[in-house]
Amino acid sequence: MTAQQIAFVELYASEQKAAVDYLASALGFTEVAESEDEASQSVLLRQGRVQLVVTTGPCTERFIEAHGDGVADLALGCDDVAASHATAIAAGATDLGTSRGNPIVSGFGSVRHTLVPASADVSPPAGHAWRPVSADLAPAPRIRLLDHVAICVEHGSLDQYADFYAAGFGLGRYSSEFVDVGGSSMDSVVVRGGSDDVTFTFVAPGSATGTGQLNAFLDRNGGPGVQHLALLVDDIVSAVSEAGQRGVDFLRTPASYYDLLAERFPDMPERIAGLRTTNVLADRDEWGYLLQLFTRSPYPRNTLFYELIQRRGARGFGSANIRALYEAVERDRLTAR
The missing domain is CATH 3.10.180.10 (2,3-Dihydroxybiphenyl 1,2-Dioxygenase, domain 1)
Incomplete structure (x- = not known):
């Protein structure tokens, strides 16, 4: 099975506010929504068809200690999630369980791939209890x-x-x-x-x-x-x-x-x-x-x-x-x- 798209990129950050401010104020992304649970706090940012999720919290500590701030997940949109999961495992990927109902497999280093249904629309990653945020007026998207x-x-x-x-x-x-x-x-x-x-x-x-x-x-x-x-x-x-x-x-x-x-x-x-x-x-x-x-x-x-x-x-x-x-x-x- 072929990965159809990069649905979203998740960054683990030691300082969420600084990471979000850089992407929003400097690179022109718009804060769209936020979510929080016992293990993590996430902010969803978007510009054009690019979706970035900045996450902090206990679930990020081991990754950040080992690698510093960086990309932890490159989520792949697939036309058939179950078949894509089976194909990745057969090729040697490690099954990392599920996150919010989506299967996860290993990629390179500590970076994983969450497998989600491919979509022609840009929509928030499923499974989060996203709350819309009222961000400052963003510059014209580039x-x-x-x-x-x-x-x-x-x-x-x-x-x-x-x-x-x-x-x-x-x-x-x-x-x-x-x-x-x-x-x-x-x-x-x-x-x-x-x-x-x-x-x-x-x-x-x-x-x-x-x-x-x-x-x-x-x-x-x-x-x-x-x-x-x-x-x-x-x-x-x-x-x-x-x-x-x-x-x-x-x-x-x-x-x-x-x-x-x-x-x-x-x-x-x-x-x-x-x-x-x-x-x-x-x-x-x-x-x-x-x-x-x-x-x-x-x-x-x-x-x-x-x-x-x-x-x-x-x-x-x-x-x-x-x-x-x-x-x-x-x-x-x-x-x-």
Whole structure:
């Protein structure tokens, strides 16, 4: 069975108010509802078709102690939940029981997948006693979709995870890439569902003993986990400008990068100045081009961060694109020492 969509993403946070404020005030999400029981307090936020649940409470303590603030659940919408559950278990997933009536299976590291019925509508996760909240007036929505989820795993494990997600969730291999920058390297494989609504980019250090950003992430995160969530926008220059004014801290790009963009993108010279001003990166594939920029992590252990991405026809993840991400984060890591 094939996973049809990412129904919601659940983040475990050590400080709920700070985590919610960042997503709402800085990234423009709207607080929709809240729920509470003996083990947890959750806030549901939404923008476009992206649903994020921020949870704190006793049920989160073990995860946060081991990994810090981050994604604990990538809920997958399935056309047949029972059949999808059976397929995942047969492929090697661990049955983690149920949550609010929905089956849960293991994914990677401590991240799980709650399996829910696929839906054309964006609706609150079932099973919670959600109470609507009257949030402050949100800015005009910029984010439309969750473009992809980047997942950092151990050196040498990419084939294992790609095979598992193909057999268990119907996510086929889409592309792969190896990047070597300044003695530090990254290997990657992208798996994607047939509808393109579920895309996981698995990244791993090229060496088990290296000191690059991915090795550092695995150390800080206590093993595999979600490195970043990529959020699709229609106009990235405006989105980045607005988010920056609201407090989002983005990575910086060297000025020399933009001196070469006019050669790489001769059909869009008028946009180079805007990209330079906002530090936005660009890449091209055979279908078109894409623009992207990455935030610094807003969380105490410097784990999860976010990406804004705009696509103009581009469907994949070209080598220049992946290299730009790696180099940008690597520069930031080295200069922060």
